[in-house]
Amino acid sequence: MHNDSLTALEGVLVGHYTDARRPTGCTIVLCPKGAVAGVDVRGAAPGTRDTEALSPSNTVQEVQGVLLTGGSAYGLDAAGGVMRWLEERGHGFQVGPAIVPIVPAAVIFDLWIDDFSSGQTNTAKSQRIRPDAQAGYLACEAATSEPVAQGNVGAGTGATLGKLNGPECAMKGGVGSASLCVNGVTVAALVVCNALGDVIDPQTGQLLAGARVSPKSRTLLDIRQAQLNGHGVTPPQAGSNTTIGIVATDAVLTKPQAHRLAQVAHDGLARSIRPVHTPMDGDTLFALGTGTSGQAADMMLLSTLAAEVTAMAVVNAVRAAKDLRFGQGWWPAMG
Numbered sequence: 543m544h545n546d547s548l549t550a551l552e553g554v555l556v557g558h559y560t561d562a563r564r565p566t567g568c569t570i571v572l573c574p575k576g577a578v579a580g581v582d583v584r585g586a587a588p589g590t591r592d593t594e595a596l597s598p599s600n601t602v603q604e605v606q607g608v609l610l611t612g613g614s615a616y617g618l619d620a621a622g623g624v625m626r627w628l629e630e631r632g633h634g635f636q637v638g639p640a641i642v643p644i645v646p647a648a649v650i651f652d653l654w655i656d657d658f659s660s661g662q663t664n665t666a667k668s669q670r671i672r673p674d675a676q677a678g679y680l681a682c683e684a685a686t687s688e689p690v691a692q693g694n695v696g697a698g699t700g701a702t703l704g705k706l707n708g709p710e711c712a713m714k715g716g717v718g719s720a721s722l723c724v725n726g727v728t729v730a731a732l733v734v735c736n737a738l739g740d741v742i743d744p745q746t747g748q749l750l751a752g753a754r755v756s757p758k759s760r761t762l763l764d765i766r767q768a769q770l771n772g773h774g775v776t777p778p779q780a781g782s783n784t785t786i787g788i789v790a791t792d793a794v795l796t797k798p799q800a801h802r803l804a805q806v807a808h809d810g811l812a813r814s815i816r817p818v819h820t821p822m823d824g825d826t827l828f829a830l831g832t833g834t835s836g837q838a839a840d841m842m843l844l845s846t847l848a849a850e851v852t853a854m855a856v857v858n859a860v861r862a863a864k865d866l867r868f869g870q871g872w873w874p875a876m877g
Contacts, residue, residue: 547690547719548732551792552834553577556732557685558696558717559620559677565868566652568611568620568673569696569717570681571732571788574633576604577830580800581646584808584818585784585825589615589649596828598797602644606633607682608828609647610697610734610786613672621647623678648786648826650736652700654709655868690719690732693862697786701736702873703815703860704752705783706765706775711754714866714875715741718859720851727837729847731807733787733855737815738822740765741860744813744853751860751876760874766816784824785811787855789848793839795831804829806845810852827852 549556553575560567581596591609595602606628611617628634628643635642653672681696692698698717705712715737721730735741740752740762753763769775789807807827811818819825829848831839863875 543689545689546721548721548730548790549687549690550721550730551728551790551832553832554790555685555687556690557681558691559673559681559684560695560699561671564671565655565700565866566612566672567696567699568609568617568677568681569734570607570609570624570678570685572607572682572685573830573832574606574628574631576606577832578603578795578797578800579605579646580797580804580829581826582801582804582808583826585823586821588824588826589618590826591618591621591647592644593646595644596646598801602635603797605644605646607643607645608788609645609678611647611649611673612652612697612700614649614651614653617649617673618647619675620673620678621645623675624682627679627682646828650697650701650734650784650786651782652736654782655700655871692717692719692858694864694866697734698859701734703735703737704740705738707753707763710757712873713751713754714863714873716859716863718855718857718862720854720858722847722851724843724847727791727793727835729789729791729844729851731787731789731851731855733785733852733859735785735856735859736783737785737818738783738820739815739817741815741856743857750857783822785815786826787852788828788830789852790830790832791844792832792835793837793844794833795839799839799841800829800831802841803844803848807848807852809849811856814853814856
């Protein structure tokens with residue numbers, strides 16, 4: 543089976559946990575043998591864990607997994623389950639007699655779907671359903687090298703986008719993945735698109751999904767043009783949007799090179815989401831280098847590929863998404 547997703551990389555596994563009770567979940571990218579990692583946070587309202595360990599000047603050189611999760615900051619609990627799964631199998635950073643798996647994580651905010659659709663306050667019981675340690679463990683149990691499932695799964699289950707005309711006019715986001723191989727080196731990405739802005743296809747300039755003109759319509763407003771025309775917007779609260787993801791390669795990377803790869807991958811978000819990196823988004827991208835190809839990093843080529851596959855993954859997330867109906871709410875997908 544042809545695989546043009548993140549698991550095209552040797553030694554990389556992806557697992558989803560999708561909660562059946564409420565639109566939320568988590569997605570784990572496992573590299574049990576270790577991968578050099580970097581991170582770059584561009585949004586002004588991020589929710590993350592263990593990102594400081596990835597600084598090029600800090601001691602830890604490799605991670606064993608990266609978690610992307612719904613549930614806002616509460617969802618960071620799911621990383622504990624990932625750590626337990628890896629520890630049970632002997633994967634992690636050796637600290638004396640102990641093994642400590644290194645699992646950085648980033649979150650999206652998907653709690654507002656309950657609030658909006660049910661009209662309940664934020665103390666609603668269903669809003670307390672969010673990924674926890676057991677969810678992270680189950681995502682690991684489901685991890686596979688098969689092509690990555692995309693759309694309304696894992697961390698993308700409750701993802702929405704295009705909220706600049708109000709949350710009632712948003713559309714469905716989700717998980718997307720893509721890969722490219724050039725000169726024997728593969729670069730791949732996995733993205734959870736929960737953006738404040740609209741999504742466009744950078745290859746054609748076509749507006750694919752985003753803010754709709756009204757709650758019952760599928761017609762797109764085109765928020766960029768609307769703002770240029772003076773259309774006023776009322777952004778949602780800070781942190782209620784975010785596009786998070788991972789770009790990875792089988793080239794041999796140093797930590798500074800992984801950090802640079804995470805930085806340039808954000809160019810792919812800028813090409814496919816508008817606006818992006820806003821005060822209301824927590825946009826965060828991780829970079830991984832598995833080194834399994836044995837080839838030294840050609841950073842000029844890798845930078846081009848990283849931006850390209852990140853943009854492709856955003857577009858794939860939107861194309862794979864399905865309509866979401868929950869409570870009184872309706873978030874249509876582009877199809």
